[in-house]
Amino acid sequence: xxxxxxxxxxxxxxxxxxxxxxxxxxxxxxxxxxxxxxxxxxxxxxxxxxxxxxxxxxxxxxxxxxxxxxxxxxxxxxxxxxxxxxxxxxxxxxxxxxxxxxxxxxxxxxxxxxxxxxxxxxxxxxxxxxxxxxxxxxxxxxxxxxxxxxxxxxxxxxxxxxxxxxxxxxxxxxxxxxxxxxxxxxxxxxxxxxxxxxxxxxxxxxxxxxxxxxxxxxxxxxxxxxxxxxxxxxxxxxxxxxxxxxxxxxxxxxxxxxxxxxxxxxxxxxxxxxxxxxxxxxxxxxxxxxxx
Numbered sequence: 070x071x072x073x074x075x076x077x078x079x080x081x082x083x084x085x086x087x088x089x090x091x092x093x094x095x096x097x098x099x100x101x102x103x104x105x106x107x108x109x110x111x112x113x114x115x116x117x118x119x120x121x122x123x124x125x126x127x128x129x130x131x132x133x134x135x136x137x138x139x140x141x142x143x144x145x146x147x148x149x150x151x152x153x154x155x156x157x158x159x160x161x162x163x164x165x166x167x168x169x170x171x172x173x174x175x176x177x178x179x180x181x182x183x184x185x186x187x188x189x190x191x192x193x194x195x196x197x198x199x200x201x202x203x204x205x206x207x208x209x210x211x212x213x214x215x216x217x218x219x220x221x222x223x224x225x226x227x228x229x230x231x232x233x234x235x236x237x238x239x240x241x242x243x244x245x246x247x248x249x250x251x252x253x254x255x256x257x258x259x260x261x262x263x264x265x266x267x268x269x270x271x272x273x274x275x276x277x278x279x280x281x282x283x284x285x286x287x288x289x290x291x292x293x294x295x296x297x298x299x300x301x302x303x304x305x306x307x308x309x310x311x312x313x314x315x316x317x318x319x320x321x322x323x324x325x326x327x328x329x330x331x332x333x334x335x336x337x338x339x340x341x342x343x344x345x346x347x348x349x350x351x352x353x354x355x356x357x358x359x360x361x
Contacts, residue, residue, distance in 0.1 A: 082282075083254040083258075085258060085282045089265055093264065096268075096273050097268070100273070108272065108331050114276060114280035115335070115339075116308060116312060117280075118280050121288060121304040121308050122284040124304045124306075125300055126303075127146065128303040130352075132294070135349075150314075153344065153345055156337075164221075165219055167219075168218055168219045168222075171336075177193070178346075178347050179196035180193045182196070182283055183255075187241075187244065191240070194237040194241040195241045195259065198238045202262075202263065203271040203274055203275075205231050206267050207271055210271050214272075214332060217332055218333065262278065314338070318334050319334050
């Protein structure tokens with residue numbers, strides 16, 4: 070598809086590198102000691118980019134012929150929500166199983182950010198490295214976050230992620246070196262992400278990657294496939310519903326400090342929504358390729 074007017078209005082991938090460098094500087098100048106403000110920024114960016122990139126899933130499903138009419142939309146939404154609720158229930162019952170599945174699904178899903186420029190194996194190694202770098206460079210902080218999600222296994226999981234991080238990084242760096250043709254913007258992007266992983270704690274690093282790169286890439290595709298009007302028609306109400314669901318999840322959690330509850334809602338809620346999002350991508354893969 071030719072570069073559309075909509076796409077021209079959106080920042081290119083090269084712009085992410087600039088935004089990432091600005092985010093690193095902002096953290097060290099103003100946000101280093103303010104966890105609450107970091108979480109507020111993450112929540113705001115999630116509402117602007119993170120949640121909307123999945124909120125257009127009903128429109129993509131309609132384009133693929135998975136539902137028709139109001140009754141079809143209700144059935145699709147119920148199935149989507151039901152699968153997300155099932156993921157949350159698994160966390161309550163079997164947190165370790167939930168967590169391992171979360172990491173595996175995330176690796177597979179985020180590999181799509183690189184598939185246009187790298188082979189499948191290299192894309193998977195990049196997404197693996199991106200997800201595990203915090204365990205390599207900020208093990209103590211990651212262990213603290215993991216203890217809120219999987220209290221009995223947080224340190225063991227961090228320890229297991231370290232060699233995976235090293236091996237996946239070596240693999241994709243070797244792959245990059247062997248590439249006959251370098252794409253400067255993409256390789257600079259990876260280098261700056263590595264700098265972000267080294268210099269930022271896990272939550273700001275996750276904010277940079279998920280809200281400034283991954284989500285805008287998917288929103289870009291949705292805007293080109295659906296147009297601005299249809300994207301907004303679905304993104305706004307379904308983002309609002311996601312926020313309401315997050316609020317309900319927040320008040321249902323056991324009493325704890327608000328920062329702890331926010332971290333649980335953000336990571337568990339995002340993964341719960343990522344699973345039906347990934348299932349939809351697989352079901353509409355051919356149509357998705359034509360629209361990308």
